[in-house]
Amino acid sequence: MYNKLQYISQGNTIEEQLYNIHQALDAGCDWIQMRFKNQTAKDTFALAEAVKFLCEEYLANFIVNDDLHLAELIAADGVHLGLTDMKIDEARAILGNTKIIGGTANTFEDIQNHAKNGADYIGLGPFRFTNTKEKLSPILGLSGYFEILQKMKKNKITIPVFAIGGITLKDINPLMETGIYGIAVSGLITENDEKEKLIQQLNEKLYAKVIV
Ligand SMILES: Cc1ncc(COP(=O)(O)OP(=O)(O)O)c(N)n1
Ligand SMILES: Cc1nc(C(=O)O)sc1CCOP(=O)(O)O
Numbered sequence: 001m002y003n004k005l006q007y008i009s010q011g012n013t014i015e016e017q018l019y020n021i022h023q024a025l026d027a028g029c030d031w032i033q034m035r036f037k038n039q040t041a042k043d044t045f046a047l048a049e050a051v052k053f054l055c056e057e058y059l060a061n062f063i064v065n066d067d068l069h070l071a072e073l074i075a076a077d078g079v080h081l082g083l084t085d086m087k088i089d090e091a092r093a094i095l096g097n098t099k100i101i102g103g104t105a106n107t108f109e110d111i112q113n114h115a116k117n118g119a120d121y122i123g124l125g126p127f128r129f130t131n132t133k134e135k136l137s138p139i140l141g142l143s144g145y146f147e148i149l150q151k152m153k154k155n156k157i158t159i160p161v162f163a164i165g166g167i168t169l170k171d172i173n174p175l176m177e178t179g180i181y182g183i184a185v186s187g188l189i190t191e192n193d194e195k196e197k198l199i200q201q202l203n204e205k206l207y208a209k210v211i212v
């Protein structure tokens, strides 16, 4: 099963990205999504190679945002695809069944489509406004998650859902009560000065009701 906490990387340069990812790994994050927007192919490839190496060292999952071909080229663990990126079924045909494919959703219908097309997990958001991403879809809030997760239950759709968008520590308990599986965060981890403590607190809440 997947870890319940995904760190989505931040940084405008290769150095900033590597610094942030290294810090997250050191603090205990074991799932990294490399998100490096508006960069040259050369820099993106160089960063991806370095992150792959780091994630192997820390035994962390490593997925690439947007770029399926890059994920394939560097043999990442998978890719995260948005609503305007490559279609999930097309990606599945290329990557096969051993790689993780995540898909962005903002509505129940998005989730239905992704589940039908073979996604492994859903990034459902935004929970609230965030500066991390431009052109946000409509904000869902707690009630939006509740309604969508209820519809999933009714329709027996069991794909794991990760909440995303402006999430903080205090949001985890109410979000978990809606039936989500985990969370994906950027700013919360990048901007925190006590990352180890934060990640421990996040995991305690995320895994509170999981019996192992
Ligand atoms: C886990 C997760 N969920 C949603 C997103 C957003 O993806 P997308 O809509 O493609 O937007 P960008 O991240 O590409 O700006 C995500 N990256 N991860
Ligand atoms: C990358 C991304 N996708 C979103 C969506 O709603 O699809 S919100 C988002 C930003 C997540 O970063 P932070 O934790 O700093 O808000």
Ligand SMILES: [Mg+2]
Pocket: 065, 066, 080, 081, 082, 083, 085
């Ligand atoms: Mg995208």
